[in-house]
Amino acid sequence: MADLSQEQWKAQLEADENAFILDVRTEEEVAEGYIPNAKNINIFKGQAFIYELEALDKNKNYYVYCKAGGRSGQACSIMNQLGFENAYNLVGGFQEWTGEKTQ
Template structure:
């Protein structure tokens, strides 16, 4: 797992043609807005979250975020344990995101 600053995360994401953006917040949080093209998998769903991760392509590069960076860090650690090689945690999370947002 790599913790990336907001600037590093955005720059690396923009240049990555194998990128997959993963939002691990709750559905209620997502209603406040999300990073364009992000797929939402709520980390609080427990085992269901694990099943959803298992369905993902492990060859992709995952850019993971939550509200402040804590849950996404946990998600990246879980993903690494499951065999995902490239999971990047957005430090500061969505609350510090200054890029594009969709509602």
């Protein structure tokens, strides 16, 4: 897992042709806005969260975010334990995101 600043995360994401954006917030938080092309899997779903992660392609590079960066950091750690090699946590989360957003 790597913690990336807002600028690092955005720059690396834009240059990555194998990127997958993962939003681990609740459905209510997602309804307030999200980063375009993100897939939402709520980390609070417990074992169902693990099952949904295990269905993903482990060869992709995952750019993970939540509201402030805490839950996405946990998600990246879980992903690493499941065999995902490239999981990047957005430090500061969506609340500090200055890039493109969808409402």
